[in-house]
Amino acid sequence: MNRVVHPIEQESFRRLRARLDTSRFPPLTRAVVERVIHSAADLEYASDLVMDEDTLEKAHAALHAGAPVVVDVEMVAAGITRRETVCRLKDAAAGPGLTRSAHAVRLAYEQVGPGALWVIGCAPTALEELLTLDASPALVIGLPVGFVGAAESKAALRESGLPAVSNVSEKGGSAAAAAALNALLYTPLSHSEEKQ
Known part of the structure; x- marks a missing residue:
């Protein structure tokens, strides 16, 4: 399933690479860094993101083998157009000591079980709740x-030792x-070829 890249996207990546040398990153790390920067037009992500190439390789394999993708909000799901996602926010309810986003994570885990890729782009409480579960994620x-x-x-995610992509600052979204998930989706299984 080949992805057709629009000329505007090609030019955007050309300009990004003209302003920032991403060639020092290994292939999947580079793909994630470039996609996230592209999503926000924010070059600071190059030094703010935290990830490991070995972790990305394992997650990439799990994703392309069909592991479920869980998102915290529909806005994240809307950005992932080439893969079905699970989002249980509509079914969730807040309660004492539990936000709606945290409850949605519990519901999603009950649905998908271990081994999923979790994409949290909105609610810190969703990420905090995920860290309390025995989710054995392919990637967070x-x-x-x-x-x-x-x-x-x-x-806390980085300290947990779970396979992860995160960033140090307060920014994200x-x-x-x-974009980080799409980087793994769009990179071919033989990711030695550096296509966008």
């Missing part, structure tokens, strides 16, 4: 945004999270 893309809890939840 933890890029929630905000001034309350976002940086802390991403630090649905577009960045979807």
